[in-house]
Structure formats: C-alpha cells, structure tokens
Amino acid sequence: MGRPPCCDKSNVKRGLWTPEEDAKILAYISNHGTGNWTLVPKKAGLNRCGKSCRLRWTNYLRPDLKHESFTPQEEELIINLHEAIGSRWSLIAKRLPGRTDNDVKNYWNTKLRKKLMKMGIDPVTHKPVSKVISDLGCISGFPSTGNKMGLVNKNLCNMLPTMAEPTVAQHLLGPVNAETKIKPLADQAQSQDQVRSWEHQEQFQVASQDNFQPHVFNEATSSSSSSSSSSNLPRLSSPRSFSYLTSEEQAAPPCSSFDWSEFLLSDPFMCIEPQQHGLQGVLSSLSPSVLMQSEIQCSKKNDNGKKGAASENCGNVACKASLGYQINTSSSGNSFVDDILDRDNEIRAAFPQLLDGYSDY
DNA sequence: AATATCCGCAACCGCTCCGAC
C-alpha cells in the first residue's frame, strides 16, 4: 500500500503562482515563520499543496535569494563541486549564498553542462570526452544491463570521476602550480565525523561572500600553508585529491593489492556480506584521505552517518576508492580495463556460482 | 509576418530521509 498523497491534488491549484498568491504566502510567513508546510496553505488562504508552498518559498520568495545571473566565480565553484561530489545540488547550493539547489541544478543543466561539452569535457566524469569514449568503448564488451557484470560495469562508471585527470579546473584556468596545491579535505578535517557534520549542514554553510572562493583560486593565491588560513571553512577537494596525499600518506605503502574478487563480491546485488570476505581489511588499509573521499561519495545514498557507516554500501565504496587508488598508483603497463578483463576471468573461474543463471558474454 | 525550434526557468513528481510516536 502506497503512501497517501500529501493533499488532494484534484482540488488544489497547480502551475504558475500569481502575485496575489505570493503576497499571501509572504504575509503569512512574515507573521508566523515557516513551520508545518501542510498547514500553511490553509492558514494563508491559499488553494495550494503545502509542498508547492514550500517550494515556492524556498526557491523563489525567500528574501535572501539572489535573482541575478551567476558570476564566473560561482560558475567555477559549481564545476569544481560537481566534479567532487556529483549532482548533490543542495550541498553545492549551500556553498553559494543566495542560490538554491534548483537554481544550481537548472544552471548546470542549461549552461554549464553544454559549456563543458563544447570544451570537449564530459560533464559527468569531468574527463576529456575522448578518454571517456575510449574507456567505455573497451568496457562495452560487457553486456550493458541485466546481469551481474553489467552491474560491475556500472560500478566502474561510477568510479570514473575518481580518476579524473586532467581536471576541469586545469582546462579552465590552466595547470595548477604544484607548490601551491591544496591539501585534500580529509587532511583538513579533524575526523570523519567533522566531514559528516559538514554534510549535515551547520559547518558546511558558507556565510559570507568574503569567505567564498573556489579552491582553484585558493591554490593560486595562497602563499604558503592552507592550513594556516584564518577561515575554518572546509574546502571540498575534487576527486583528484588522491594525488594530493600528504607526504606521509605518499610514503606509506599503498593498501594491499586490490582484490577483485572482493570488489565483485561487494556488489550489493551479489547478496554477500563484504565483511565475510575481508573487506574490513581493505577498509583499514586505506589512507584517511581515501576513506574520507569515499565517505563523501558513499553518502550520496547514505547521508545518515548513523545508518550503516561500515555497511555493505560503504564497503563497496571503499572498494571503489581502493580501486581508484590502485589505478592511480599502478605501475602495471595494462590499462585498468585490461586488468578488469583479466581478473574477471579469474573470478569467473574461482566463483562459477556467481554467474549461475547469467549468460556468457 | 507566420511558424518552428530552442532555451531558460519555475514547478511538479516520486523517492528517500528522519524524527516523533
């Protein structure tokens, strides 16, 4: 049984809002504030769904909203944040004072995506389109949907941004001076809980335009250590933060060689608990930076830190992170696609039951 | 001038999250 609708859709007005309706909702909220949105239309004398009222307020009527066009700085920040965390518009919007998630999303879909494509950059992976096509062309030997290897393929696609190089910022602004490279978010964070708390808004919010600088600009302008910055604002690093490991992390031995069987087994659709296959070991061997980045990606479908932080979901992401790390540090001459195919054959030999019921490819 | 197409934005839809009970 599905959930009942929040209101009787047939009896509420839909579509564009009139100035009179706007005036009513503004008057009501200025007197009572925002509270229970389901009660707002009734109390404000509007024949609208409460949800519709909330959207109208948050996306258009809020007094702190900016209605002018996006600045180049905002544009740059959106691109960098999209590269780092994907289409999490609400999180991106929190870094852009006066902008809503809807604003950012629309701006991305109508302007930035096309702009990147014109520049030959894939707006999903933020990689040059030619590289994406060549990678996917190799992978396309797998069936696209409907079987388990298709899911592995999907995981690989999700992972692609973690390998993005050169970066969009470099395309836009030229190469970054290596000496002024920023430290990754993870290095600035005191704990993973801090990152989670950023995700949960309070510290993630950027209050003033003074603090608001895309990190590429920070790279170019910070003279020495970014850690000495007076601002406590966290800066999201892009997925390329893997290459921004601290010297200690770089010196540390990479995590034990990546185990493809664990990667495949960790696929949630495999219905096998990753912990049973030593994933915890993989997790514990990852550098904090890698784990932190994983956390951000993982939180896409698991925002709630309470629920299953070490569950299969994060285990899976940790594997992706591990894979990305391994690829970036691999000295093997093979492409990662070749490695996938090789290892896949091994997996198929070792775990024939995994492919029961699925056709060969 | 009329029509077709494109584009940007506001709004909606369906889903998940999360707190209250």
Added chain:
DNA sequence: CGTCGGAGCGGTTGCGGATAT
C-alpha cells in the same frame, strides 16, 4: 523496533519568451 508522515532532494516536465527560418 516498526510505522507514520512531514521535509528535503534530484530528476523531469511544461510553459513562455527569444531566436531562427
């Protein structure tokens, strides 16, 4: 611990204006 319902999120749709033919 499970259920319920409000709030929030991301994807999609549709309208209206701008531009091209």
